[in-house]
Amino acid sequence: MSSIAAVGESYQKFNPHAYLQNNYMPPRADFTSEDCVVPWKLRCLAEAFATGEIHGHTLIDIGSGPTIYQLLSACDHFEEIIATDYLEVNREVLRQWVQDKMDVFDWSPYIKHVCKIEGRGEQWKEKEQKLREKLRQILPIDVHQPNPVGSPLHQLADAMVSTFCLEAVSPDRLSFERALKNVTSLLKPGGHFLLIGALEESFYLAGEAKLSVVPVSEADVKEALTKSGYKIHDFRSYIMPPRLKIGVDDVSGVFFVHAQKQPVV
Numbered sequence: 001m002s003s004i005a006a007v008g009e010s011y012q013k014f015n016p017h018a019y020l021q022n023n024y025m026p027p028r029a030d031f032t033s034e035d036c037v038v039p040w041k042l043r044c045l046a047e048a049f050a051t052g053e054i055h056g057h058t059l060i061d062i063g064s065g066p067t068i069y070q071l072l073s074a075c076d077h078f079e080e081i082i083a084t085d086y087l088e089v090n091r092e093v094l095r096q097w098v099q100d101k102m103d104v105f106d107w108s109p110y111i112k113h114v115c116k117i118e119g120r121g122e123q124w125k126e127k128e129q130k131l132r133e134k135l136r137q138i139l140p141i142d143v144h145q146p147n148p149v150g151s152p153l154h155q156l157a158d159a160m161v162s163t164f165c166l167e168a169v170s171p172d173r174l175s176f177e178r179a180l181k182n183v184t185s186l187l188k189p190g191g192h193f194l195l196i197g198a199l200e201e202s203f204y205l206a207g208e209a210k211l212s213v214v215p216v217s218e219a220d221v222k223e224a225l226t227k228s229g230y231k232i233h234d235f236r237s238y239i240m241p242p243r244l245k246i247g248v249d250d251v252s253g254v255f256f257v258h259a260q261k262q263p264v265v
């Protein structure tokens with residue numbers, strides 16, 4: 001079995017509920033502290049969208065998993081948002097959230113926090129409803145395919161977001177770089193890309209699944225983006241404090257990048 005096939009196999013045991021519990025509940029989601037990792041990620045995204053530079057018709061999120069936090073600040077700036085994931089279990093969790101079914105993870109503290117940091121007085125229920133309406137497509141994806149969503153999109157995306165996907169599904173740096181190239185084909189030239197991921201991580205847990213991660217440094221991420229034809233506008237790093245090292249992974253930190261796909265010359 002190729003390494004990529006082995007990664008795909010290991011994801012068959014991925015448990016969305018355990019993953020959400022490990023990463024999106026306290027202590028990692030402590031909204032009383034801006035030094036905590038979840039508020040840090042939400043602030044990076046809110047500040048990027050607040051520049052007003054990132055807007056258009058369609059935004060695509062690569063490897064959404066069972067989460068929607070990464071789309072909260074985006075939803076005012078796009079007509080349509082496309083979520084994607086490799087696993088049907090994750091796509092089903094997202095569909096249930098869109099349909100407001102019971103038993104799905106409670107994102108309300110996230111939505112309230114984002115309304116607060118955006119500072120525009122938006123009611124959280126309004127934002128929740130807006131994102132549900134704009135999240136019209138939830139598609140299968142495989143970032144290791146040259147055309148990751150199968151048949152081509154009607155239109156290339158105006159912007160792209162991806163959080164903790166590429167390094168978490170790639171067996172080595174070369175696959176990481178190739179996966180980045182593959183997803184870049186979904187973005188129009190000149191389009192903006194907000195990429196968040198794990199620094200120097202080798203594994204994470206999601207229930208019974210232990211997923212291998214390719215450890216990447218800040219320099220690796222910057223090099224891969226440059227090789228894929230991006231200009232980097234902003235690069236930030238977060239060092240995972242000891243109190244948030246809770247045994248569910250061995251992550252050292254988190255990076256956030258705002259990059260732009262350069263127009264073809």
Ligand code: SAM
Pocket residue numbers: 008011014062063064065066067070085086087090141142143144162163164165168169
């Ligand atoms: N974006 C979410 C977040 O911020 O927490 C989830 C990230 S999770 C670490 C990695 C995601 O990549 C999982 O949802 C998994 O199903 C998905 N995935 C696994 N293999 C993939 C592949 N070949 N192509 C795209 N996504 C994949």
